[in-house]
Amino acid sequence: MANAAPFSSQSLQDWLDFILAVHPSEIDMGLSRLRQVAEAMALDALPDSTVVTVAGTNGKGSTCAMMESILLQAGISTGVFSSPHLHRYNERVRVDGNELDDQSHLDAFAAIEQARGPIQLTFFEFSALGALYLFARHKPKVVLLEVGLGGRLDATNLIDADLAVITSIDLDHQEYLGDSRDSVGREKAGIFRTGVAAVIGEPDLPASVTEYAQALGTPLIRVGHEFHADYRADHWQFRRPGRHLDALPMPALPAMNAATAVAAIDRLMPEISVDALAAGLSTATLPGRMQPLSLSPRLYTDVAHNPHAARYLAQRLEAMKGQGRVLAVCAMLEDKEIEASLAPLMTVVDEWFAAPLAVPRGSNGERVAEAVGGASIHGSVAEAMAAARSQQQQLDLVIVFGSFYTVAQAQHAIAGE
Numbered sequence: 001m002a003n004a005a006p007f008s009s010q011s012l013q014d015w016l017d018f019i020l021a022v023h024p025s026e027i028d029m030g031l032s033r034l035r036q037v038a039e040a041m042a043l044d045a046l047p048d049s050t051v052v053t054v055a056g057t058n059g060k061g062s063t064c065a066m067m068e069s070i071l072l073q074a075g076i077s078t079g080v081f082s083s084p085h086l087h088r089y090n091e092r093v094r095v096d097g098n099e100l101d102d103q104s105h106l107d108a109f110a111a112i113e114q115a116r117g118p119i120q121l122t123f124f125e126f127s128a129l130g131a132l133y134l135f136a137r138h139k140p141k142v143v144l145l146e147v148g149l150g151g152r153l154d155a156t157n158l159i160d161a162d163l164a165v166i167t168s169i170d171l172d173h174q175e176y177l178g179d180s181r182d183s184v185g186r187e188k189a190g191i192f193r194t195g196v197a198a199v200i201g202e203p204d205l206p207a208s209v210t211e212y213a214q215a216l217g218t219p220l221i222r223v224g225h226e227f228h229a230d231y232r233a234d235h236w237q238f239r240r241p242g243r244h245l246d247a248l249p250m251p252a253l254p255a256m257n258a259a260t261a262v263a264a265i266d267r268l269m270p271e272i273s274v275d276a277l278a279a280g281l282s283t284a285t286l287p288g289r290m291q292p293l294s295l296s297p298r299l300y301t302d303v304a305h306n307p308h309a310a311r312y313l314a315q316r317l318e319a320m321k322g323q324g325r326v327l328a329v330c331a332m333l334e335d336k337e338i339e340a341s342l343a344p345l346m347t348v349v350d351e352w353f354a355a356p357l358a359v360p361r362g363s364n365g366e367r368v369a370e371a372v373g374g375a376s377i378h379g380s381v382a383e384a385m386a387a388a389r390s391q392q393q394q395l396d397l398v399i400v401f402g403s404f405y406t407v408a409q410a411q412h413a414i415a416g417e
Contacts, residue, residue, distance in 0.1 A: 005018055005109075005110070005113045006018055010106075011102070012089060012090075012102040012105055012106060015105070015106060015109045016089055016123075019109065019121070019123055019126040019127075020123050022120055022121060022122075022123075022126070030153050031153060031155070031157065031158055033119050033120065033121065033125070034121065034125050034128075034129065034155055034158055035158060036119055037112065037115050037116045037119055037121065037129060038129060038132070038158055040115045041111065041112070041115045041129070041133065042136075043129060043132045043133060043136060044158060044159070045159060045160065046132065046135055046136060046143055046159060048136075048139040049079065049135060049139065049140055049141065049142060049143040050141065050142045050143070050162045050163075050268065051142075051143045051145060051159050051160075051161045051162050051163075052067070052142065052143070052144050052145070052161055052162065052163045052164075052165060052264060052268065053145045053147065053151075053156055053157065053159065053161035053163075053164050053165070053191045054144060054145065054146050054147060054165040054166075054167065055147040055150070055151040055154075055164070055165065055166050055167070055188040055191050056147075056165075056166050056167030056168045056169070056188065056201070056202075057167075057168045057169055057170040057171075057184070057306065057308050057309075058167065058168050058170070058306070058308050058309045058312070059167035059168050059201065059254060059256070059257040059260070060082075060146045060147060060167055061082055061146060061286050061289070062167075062253040062254055062257040062261075062284075062286055062289060063165060063167050063201070063257045063260050063261045063264070064080055064082055064144045064146050065080075065253060065284045065285065065286040066251060066253060066257065066258055066261035066262075066280060066281060066284040067144055067261045067264055067265060067280075068080050068094070068097065068144060068284070069097075069279075069280035069281070069283050069284035070261065070262075070265050070272065070276055070277055070279075070280030070281065070284075071141075071142055071265070071269075071272075071280070072096065072097050072280070073275075073276040073277075073279040073280040073283070074269075074272045074273065074276040074280075076141045076142060076269070076272075077095075077096055077138075077140040077141045077142070078094070078095070078096060078097065078140050078141070078142050078143070078144065079093075079094070079095050079131075079134075079135040079138060079140035079142070079143040079144070080093070080094040080143075080144045080146070081093055081127075081128065081131035081132075081135075081143075081144070081145050081146060081156070082094075082146040083124065083127065083146065083148050084404050085404075086287050086288055086404060086407060086408045086411070087408055087411070087412075089105065089127075090102070090105065091287075092127055092131065093105070093130070093131045093134055095134070095135075095138045095140060096140065100134060104134055105130060105134075107133075108129075108130035108131075108133040108134055109126065109130060111133055112126060112129050112130060112133065124148050124149075124155055125155045128145075128148070128155035128156055128158070129155070131145075132158075132159070142268070145159065145161070147188075147191065150184075150187040150188060150190065151166075151187055151188040151189065151190040151191040152186075152187050152188075152189075152190020152191070153187075153190065154190075154191075156191075157190060157191050160193055160196075161191065161193065161196065162196065162268070163196065163197060163198070163199065163264060163267060163268050164191045164192050164193070164196060164197070164198035164199070164218070165198065165199045165200075165201070165260060165264050166185075166188050166189070166191075166198065166199075166200050166201065166202060166209070167201045167202070167257060167260055168201060168202050168256075168308060169181055169184055169185045169188060169202045169204075169205070169206060169209070170184070170306065170307065170308035171184060171306070171307065171308075171337070181206045182206045182207065182208040183208070184206075185202075185205070185206035185208045185209040186206075186208040186209070186212060188209070189208065189209045189212045189213065192212065192213060192216055192218040193216070193218065194216050194217045194218065195217055195218070195219075196218060197218070197219045197220075197221055197267055198213065198218050198219070198220055198221065199221045199260060199263045199264045199267060200220055200221065200222040200223060200260075201223050201256060201257065201259065201260030201263070202223070203223050203224050205222060221263055221267055223256075223259060223260065223263070226240060226241075227239065227240040227259070227263045227266075228240070229255070229256070229258075229259035231250075231255055234250060235247045235248060235249060235250060236248050236250060236255060236258070236259070238259060238262050238263070238266075240263070240266065243266065243270075245262070245274055245277070248262070248277065248278055248281060249278055249281050249282045251281045251282065251284055252284070252285060252290075253284055253285070253286055253289060254289075254312065258281055261281075262277060262281075265277065287407075287411075288301055288302065288303040288404065288407040288408075288411075289302060289303065290302050290313075290316055291407075293410070293411065293414050294414075297389070297392050297394065297396065297398070298320075298324075298396070298397040298398065299385075299389065299397075299398045299400070299414075300397065300398070300399050300400070301399075301400045301401065301406075301407040301410050301411060302399060302400075302401040302407070303401070303403065303404050303406075303407050304341070304401050304402070305332060305333070305336055305341065305401075305402055305403045305404075306336065306337060306341055307337060307340045307341050307343070307344065309341075310341045310342065310343075310344045310345055311344045313344075313345065313399075313401065314344040314345045314347070314348050317345070317348045317349070317397070317399060318348050320397060321348065321397055322395060323395050324393065324394070324395030324396040324397055325350035325351065325393070325395075325396045325397070326348055326349045326350050326351075326396070326397050326398075326399060327349075327350065327351050327353065327388040327391065327392060327396055327397070327398045327399070328345065328349040328351070328352050328353065328388075328398075328399050328400075328401070329353045329355065329381065329384045329385050329388050329398065329399070329400040329401070329406075329410070330342070330352065330353070330354055330355070330368050330372075330375075330400075330401060330402045330406070331354070331355040331356065331357045331362075331363070331365065331368070331381050331384070331402045331403065331405070331406040331409075332357070332363050332367075332368060332402040332403055332406070333357065333359075333361045333362060333363060333403055333405075334361050334362065334363040334367070335361050336363075336403075338363065338367045338368060338371050339367070339371045342368065342371045342372055343371075346372065346373075349372070349399075351375075351388075351391070352368070352369070352372045352374070352375030352376070353375060353376055353378060353384040353385070353387050353388045354366075354368040354369045354372075354375040354376065354377045354378070354384065355377070355378050355379070355380055355381045355383065355384035355406075356377075356379070356380070357381070357402075357403065357405050357406065357409075358380070359405050362405070365377045365378070368402075380409070381400065381406055381409040381410055381413065382409060382410070382412075382413035385398070385400055385410055385413060386413075388400075
């Protein structure tokens with residue numbers, strides 16, 4: 001453990017190093033420790049903001065980004081807490097679409113350190129509480145809290161939200177959430193509150209979620225039931241009883257998450273205009289989600305790191321590849337389901353380039369090579385990407401994926417060229 005907290009005048013990196021060392025574990029599920037500190041700081045509620053908590057195996061960040069974009073187009077102030085970050089810690093907290101300066105985070109960390117006493121907090125708990133501190137200061141009209149892991153025991157669940165959202169449910173983090181979709185769903189449904197509606201973007205909803213909602217008295221707004229999304233080649237339609245929105249633009253982010261975002265906005269603030277909805281969907285972006293680093297030749301990055309996300313990535317690549325080949329650069333964390341995550345991509349990827357991740361829990365690349373039946377293994381993500389690009393022909397597409405770390409390293413390599 002670090003001996004002493006940095007002074008407030010020291011750098012943000014000094015504080016990040018400190019809070020990484022405060023707790024011996026990266027993950028320590030439960031809310032009792034965090035709640036003690038939050039109550040001492042009067043941060044166990046955000047009375048000046050309407051709060052939306054967003055859980056899901058995948059799609060949380062995209063859904064929050066589209067909701068944020070729509071709200072800003074409607075002139076409504078926003079606060080967003082998301083994780084992890086790609087390049088800078090500041091990415092985790094946005095107010096009115098903008099990151100906050102280092103000093104804002106230094107102030108938040110110093111206040112938490114003063115309040116926590118002997119209580120140990122994980123890095124994520126520090127960051128979540130820091131976000132609540134900053135939202136309490138800025139008082140945005142709507143706060144969007146992206147769940148870090150699960151829901152029931154996640155730090156974001158400290159707050160009683162005014163609307164809950166579940167984007168998708170699939171297997172990931174089984175050591176914490178269980179090894180069935182029912183158990184995963186029950187953990188995510190832990191963000192529900194009695195009488196507070198929950199928007200559900202998962203079309204194949206586990207029984208555990210509906211049973212818990214019924215027992216708790218949580219009204220569910222489910223895709224395919226209480227709302228519908230009909231997709232066309234260049235637009236989509238949103239329908240619910242009493243409202244039918246035609247010709248909504250296809251977003252750059254996954255369309256199924258757009259439907260969830262619109263359903264949440266529709267429930268929260270149905271007075272928001274169709275123009276604001278359309279403009280918000282058209283302009284919403286999120287780094288690392290099928291993000292183009294080069295269009296000629298085609299080079300994309302994606303943070304897909306579990307089977308659910310890999311299935312979606314495979315669909316996107318199949319639609320995009322055209323007459324060219326798909327060359328995949330992959331580096332993953334050792335504790336991920338590497339084999340199951342790569343299986344959906346086997347029919348669309350023509351050549352594989354594996355790399356190690358030089359981070360805690362990083363795989364050395366050999367499991368990736370074995371999972372795909374053979375791949376060239378390179379010394380780093382940058383070297384694997386360079387090898388793929390050296391073999392890329394005019395119509396080919398290079399995709400770099402496997403984790404947030406992979407995408408960050410690829411983007412750093414491109415920026416350094």
